[in-house]
Amino acid sequence: MLRYIARRLAQAAVIVVIVATITFVLIHLAPGDPFSAVMDNPNVSEKVRETLRAQYGLDRPVPEQFVKYVNSLAHGELGWSFSHDRTVREVLGRALPNTLLLMGVALVGSFSLGILIALIQVARRGSITDHALSGLTLFFFSMPDFWFAILALLAFTYWVPIFPVGGAVDPVMHEYMGFGARILDRLRHLALPAIALTLLASASVARYQRAALLDVLPADYIRTARLKGLTEREILRRHALRNALLPIISLIGLSFPALLTGAFFIEKIFAWPGMGYAVVNAIATRDYPLVVGGVIIGSIMVTVGSLLADLLYAWADPRLRSH
């Protein structure tokens, strides 16, 4: 098992290096540079821009910049963010916990909710409830992330104002709150983006889980359980669900990229100060080091997430555990 983990980690490292290199080259080849905005002022001359480019080494050939970047990476530095005027490590260090929190809550929430919906659907298969839930999951499955986020924002912060309008905390009062109130404030701000991301992600989980449950229901051991006189609820919970969970565990690994992308849109709409907020703005402002740093962290999250899902799968399936 350890050898397997080491091999997967080595593969992950190669993937991260390739993705980072491609991103570095592409973002540098894109027209414009981090100081384009400087030129939107009629009083600022091109000389200023040239000085700034030279100051940050952007006047050097791209291969030279790449070597310099790799060298700083080797020293554990991700570079300097032009748009934030801070180190990339500092910017992402602040943003990453927020993204992980949002993704973590959405991951747990979406799988719990998705499995629950699938169980209800299968328990009442063919009924109006089953059809209604199928329609609902299809609705959320088809809904673009950003559109749903805007609707949720308007609906629950403006039309029915039960949640605060974005951000991770109340920017006006948070610093003046006691410890308990601060925790509550954070939770209130987390609720809406997390619910939005959970609903969007749970749709696919529910559909996968329903199909997996329907696959195992005709199996012999389910028939045996019925013959033993177990109730349908017990059969579903104790026999069908356990066996139908394996494909869903694979889905955890596959859902990491989608969750990360979804989180980016959700963060932008809900002003959630995570990696999405940082990296999307960085692309628009040609903040090269922050874009590449964000991609490196993102690809590490996806590859490690995928590895964890594989390990979970191996742990859950007794046939694989022995290997």
Next chain:
Amino acid sequence: MAAMRYAGLLCALFACGCVGTESSAGNAGGTLAISTGGDPDVLIPSLLQSVQAAQIADMVYDRLADIGDSLNILNDKGFTPRLADHWIWSADSLSIAFHINPNAKWHDGFPVRSSDVRFTIASTKDSALGSPAAPLLTNIDSVTTPDSATATYWFHARSPQQFYDAVYQLPIMPEHVWKDIALTGWRASDAAKRPIGSGQYRFVRWIPGAAVELAADTANYRGAPKISRLIWSIAPDFNTALTRFLSGETDFFEQLRPENIAEVRKHPELRTRQYHALLYLFAQFNLRDPANRARPHPIFGNRELRRALTMATDRATIVRSVYDTLALPALGPTVRAYPTTDPNLRQIPFDLPGARKLLDSLGWRAADTNGIRSRNGRPLQFTLSVPSTSKVRVRLAVVLQEELRKAGVKVDVEQLDFPVLVEKERKRAFDAAIGQWSTQPSPGAVRGSWGTAGSRTASGNNYGSYENPVFDAYVDSALSSFDHVQRKAYFTKAYETIIQDAPAIWLAEPIPTVGYHSRLQLVTLRPDAWWAHIPEWSIPADKRIPRDKAPASTAASPAQTPGQKTQ
């Protein structure tokens, strides 16, 4: 002019101001939460670029003197004392001695001294810093400090706006905070994240992506401001920022769009106010061939054709379609807020039949079934580039496309990332583009953005390469004139020259509309900086809401205590 300010008179006036402030200070309090679209870039006056950074820096730092609401930049008329309590011009007007207010202190307790002024100017002019403000200080030779309370500016040449150049472009920064940090390391320094200034608000905290907070400097030499706490609440998405304002989470929203006005009016506790800004938008033509700059552009190289395109454009309709009542048709490469702008500048009138006739006479005749004109087999067609991030500019491009279609001109609208558009403009590799210039109180920027000097050098901002020595001469005469009437007359001639040459279709001059909570009592919104008078805004005690009653911040910006360092 060798104007002289008398210390006694000014001190008396200033004392009156202090008394007024103090009397109102008893009623001071409240929190102003401003919805804004992004973090400030950097809180160093000589390096900042973003409008958010400018707003915050203007509260934290002080200038030597502040421009008046009329935006007069001739000599020192209308300027009010700030860090300098008075100033004395030399007989030849090549130097101005500013006397520093003896009560002025930095937020860490150090007194403000003339060496701070010298340091600010010297460091900004140093090319190693790469300050965007440096080119604006070229007429300042140096600053000397005969004593700790006097900073004397020395100028290369006498100029009508030398006082403005000296005081407006830069607030003064504390030497003791910055002098030991290498210029190239300023952005990365801790001092950049916790600015120490001498303004009426002191810095409290900056939570990236969330908020910036300032607190009233109650011991300020100019008196305490009327609102105790300022918070910039950051939301990068426009709708989120607007929703925060509409739902009452914030008190002020700086740029409402036409479609938002009706929504704001549904809230009886919200108000709107318009003000004139220093911003104009235009469709700029590239007068040189992008494939070979030695040649004129095959379409826009012809003055009469450019005039025909302007004649074919109903600018009033375009402005109404895009802005409703929140803009006026642009007058030219200027704005109405300048005292030197004649609002009745002679324009090329909208005349579609006339435009068609003119295009016919130039040989551009309708040939294809769609009514698109052509000449010698070449269709009258061009690409109009526009930044995709600006909804307003995209809308302007689409409406303009339709206007010109009626005259038989085919316009392909090309939406580009902002950095891509800037790159194309820099390389002059475009046909036409929807541009905008956000200018300063001095109309002098027109020389770089529309004059020959900005066209011939690769580093110039005159992307369309419009060149007319007559225009240049009028602008130069205007800028060197000390007489307001004469100055305005020269500018009028310059603007009318360029309007008739039509290097661009002058589209719109937005009238920004702010939204604010009714408990706020605003004063004037200055065209160059609506936030300039925030220290004079107030929230009456009987109208305060819970967030107004938040305790004063305990966080302090000072990193040192006075006396730790000698200067």
